[in-house]
Amino acid sequence: MTVIGFLKKTVAVPVALAMTLGMAQADTIRIALAETPSDEMAAFFVALERAKANGLDYEWTAFSDEELAIQAVLSGQMDIGFGTPYAAMQKSKAPLRIIFQLSKLKFFPVTSKKYETLADLDGEPILLHSRGGGTDSIANVIEEKVGMKFGERSYVPGSSNRVVALVAGQAEATILDLSNTNKIMEQHPDMFNVLEMFEVEASDEALFANLDWIQANEEDVQIFVDALYTTWRDMNADPTIISKETNPDGPIGQLPPExxxxxxxxxxxxxxxxxxxxxxxGMKAAQADMEWYSEAGQLEGDPASLNIDDFWYMAPLEAAKAK
Incomplete structure (x- = not known):
C-alpha cells in the first residue's frame, strides 16, 4: 500500500486517493506528476532536492496520465503540474501558465517489421502515452504532414511500458522516447523498425500552474525555477551530475539497480x-509550441496571432537567468 507523506518528503499516491487531496499546508507546494517516477524523471527529482535545500517544502502525487494532472491543477487540488495543457489554457477560464520547459518532443515512431514508412500506418492502430498529451499531438501532426489517418488509438503511460507491449506482441506501433527507442533497437534489432521522422522542437513536458497562484507564491516558485534552471544547465555540461546527486532514499533511489x-x-x-x-x-520554446500545438489541433487560431503571454509566464525563468 502506498504511503502519503507531506512537507519535505516525496509521496506516491494512488490515483483514487489523489483526487481527494484537496487540502494541504499553505506553505507546501503540491506537485502533480503525469506518471510514476522513472529514470526520465531523475533530473526533476535532483532539482527538487536542490530546491528543498534552499527551503522549499513540497509534496508530489503521481497521476496515471496527463489529463488527470491538468484537471488537478485546474481544480486547485494541486498547485503545479507536468504537461503541455495548451487546449485547457485556451478553453479554461483559469489562467494556466507554463513557467519552465522540462523536455522537448524528441520521440520516435517504433513499429514491427511490417511497417517501413509513416504512410504504412494509415488506418493502423497505435499505442500512445495519454489522450491529449505529447505523443497524441505527434500522432495528430503525423496525420497532417503525411496525409494519413491512424486507426484506433490506445493509451499506456510510460515509454518503458509501451516497449513491454511491443515486445509481448500486444501492439505493433507506438511512439517512444529517445532512451527507450535506443534500448529496444539494441535488444531487438531484428523485430522492430524506427520510422523516419521530421524534426520537432516543441515542448513535451513543461511545468505549469495557475498564474494567480504563481504570483501569490512568488518566493517558492522562484526557488523551484532556480533549482530547475541550475540543474538543467549543470546536466547539459555534465550528464553524470544526475546520478551523482540522486538521493538514494528518494523515489529515484528506490528504482531497480539496473x-x-x-x-x-x-x-x-x-x-x-x-x-x-x-x-x-523560454521564448524559443514558446514560439515552437504555438506552431506545433496549433498544427496538432490543440490550439485554435493562426500561431502568429496567438499571444505567448496567454500561455507562458516568463518572469521566474528570466529571474533565474539573471542570477
Missing amino acids: ILGSLDDFYTAAVKGGLYDPEGG
Missing part, C-alpha cells in the same frame, strides 16, 4: 539528442 546503473547512459544520450534545453525553454 535502472540506476544506466542513469549516466540515459542522460548522456538525452543531452546529446537535445532533449533538455539548458535555458529552460
